Amino acid sequence: MKPTDRKPRGDAVLKTLPEARQREIAEHGNAHTLAETAAWLAKDGLQVSGYQLSTFLSWWRSRQFFGANDATAQAIRDQIAQEVQGLTDAELDELGQKAFSLLAIREENLDGFVKVRTAVSKAKFEALKLEIRQAAEERLREKAKLEREKFEFNAAEAALKQVATLKAISTSKLSDVEKIKQARLALFGEVPEEKQS
Secondary structure (H helix, E strand, O other), X not given: OOHHHOOOOHHHHHHOOOHHHHHHHHHHHHXXXXXXXXXXXXXXXXXXXXXXHHHHHHHHHHHHHHHHHHHHHHHHHHHHHHHOOOOOHXXXXXXXXXXXXXXXXXXXXXXXXXXXXXXXXXXHHHHHHHHHHHHHHHHXXXXXXXXXXXXXXXXXXXXXXXXXXXXXXXXXXXXXXXHHHHHHHHHHOOOHHHHHO
């Protein structure tokens, strides 16, 4: 049998039906057993197992839960924003997530509750990683800035001590490349590689 000859899974077939039909199946599934609902669907030519039907119903309930509760959580968030001035977006989002969780618990939707809490935890973890990365980048920028300031200070100090030498080098008949080498030597001494050779 070729991969293209395989029949689609029953729950996948149910997920592709129009939303109105999916709603009918979900309502029937809520009022009847899986076996009764599967038999009812078979009369319409849809052959699905109890497991496939259960998977579809779980998917449907989660979708409905998140759709309805997302709107509710957003409405609660907007209401709180109006009534409690000065909350940050992060605080309002946190309250919205808590509303999601409370709704899931109230509806005894353990799967929905776990999904909400997992999504919240993952979002917090990603935010924390970003914060740590930004802090590390800021420390690197600060370190580079301090090292540059230190270098510039030391270079200026060395130049002041070598003003006469630098003036003599600049007025000499050396090539520009040689003048730069001599000025560098006067300011910073020999480079380690030059000492070894």
